[in-house]
Amino acid sequence: MAVLWIFSETTASTKELLGLGRELISAVGGSITVLMGPDGEGREEWAAYGADEIILLPPLADGLAMEAHIPVIAAAAAEEKPDIILLPATARGREMAPRLAQRLDTGLCSNCVAVRWSGGDIEMDRVVYGGAAIQTVKFLTRPVMATVAPKTFSPPVPEEGRSARLRELPPLAAGTVPGVRIVEKREKRRLARDLTQAKVVVAAGRGLEKKEDLALVEEVASLVGGEVGCTRPLSEELHWLPTELCIGLSGVSVKPDLYIGVGVSGQVQHMTGVRGAKVIAAVNRDENAPIFAQADLGIVGDLYEALPKLITALKK
């Protein structure tokens, strides 16, 4: 029997964590608790998705960020001793989880990509050395804590007719108020489409000479019904494309049917984000570029020669 807690700020990641949670709990029995902000928005759904209990956190004063929930969650966890606590590996989760783990004096597996039971212990996999290796860990302390890589686990199939207990946590009697205050919040421009859901991704790399040449990559992408992504130098150094389109360790992971890297060398930090692609293709003029060792198909040649021909061939 195990008691599993989930804290997440978005509906999508709560569903993914419930998917993982149900998989874990169904193997050993136990219950799942979802902790959420005081408005309880969307909580009706959680029972169907596998929550047995919903805990509403006390309201936060104006200007306080989500992290201000840490003292209350830590105190409740210290008192109730859940076996497992999961958070999403979003920016917020990656800040809150280690802070909670420190308060609970326990171990944390960051950005876990696979989970399994092994003889009564939980084992988790995570990506290390810039994507070159996978580390498997087990936990020597309780609670077991992890942040879970987004889009790694599927939401469970909802089951109608399930219900969840509801309870509220009171504010801490002698809580210290954190000093961090939000003074401004800006929504980032939402991209029209989601790279992580695309069936085909065409990634532009440093092999492009100038920003205007992205038009070639965009044309290939539109002909195959795909989206354009890029390597980090294009988004972070040249600022030709928004950060959201950077694929890899410090960007997003994609799982398309087809990935085509154009003028991409194939460094591990980028390739770790495309490993899930069914077919990996490359266009690169250097036949010794590392990407060819990690691709299924590759055109060895200048992209300025290859892409126009590719566009013609695709139009046929």
Place this chain on the structure above:
Amino acid sequence: MPHIVVCFKWVIDETYLRRAPGGGLDFSSVDYKLSDYDRNAIEEAVRIRTALGGTVTGITVGPPEAAKGVKDALSRGMDAGVFIADPAFVDLDPSQTVSLIAQAVRNHVGPFDLIICGEGSGDLYAQQVGPRLAEALGIDCVAFATQISLEGGTLTAQRRLEGVIEVVTAPLPALVTVLPEINTPRIPGVKDTLMAGKKPVRTLAKGDLGATGGPRLQTLAVRAAAMERACEKFGVEEAEVIRFVDALKKRGVLA
């Protein structure tokens, strides 16, 4: 004038990792480097000191060989280093690293205004030391900053979250972790390297600090990530490109 503490780590350069027969990792030809993310942390500390005055103290935990990393970090403009060294300080649990750094900061570094950490380390990338250290020292924490400034005892930071940018303030002392886009780290010149050798480094041994507690996680295995695929290569001539498109269609990934 602010006293800024920067944390950094001397890590395996993953470029030299090879897959060993049997799927493990071959560390035989590895080299080490100053973790890339920490270069941004150091640069940011030095940038603030250049603007406001004050001092930058760098701190690291590692085996004696990491002395090279201390020198590398000093060549990037820090004023002084604290090196917590022991042959056993390899692959520590983040909680153990934090315990050592927190003790050193409390007992050997003196009052500080700001601690800057990289967003994670380039090797194990657990992204835990920064946020855990803030808790251990009981100070405010702002993670994943893309811009920071100090004024009148207050930190102002812009941080990047999914779908939203938040600008936050926090009273000093505080801890901030920074994203690579915050700056472009300098490349130290010969003069910087020579000067680094003259800067003060305080080395702390295991015995100078208290216990850290045991590890909280146990590593069961580290396997090379399976990346190799059998690449079919094509030329750039028209017929070859058509053959390439046909091959994609055959695999059912093109409509």
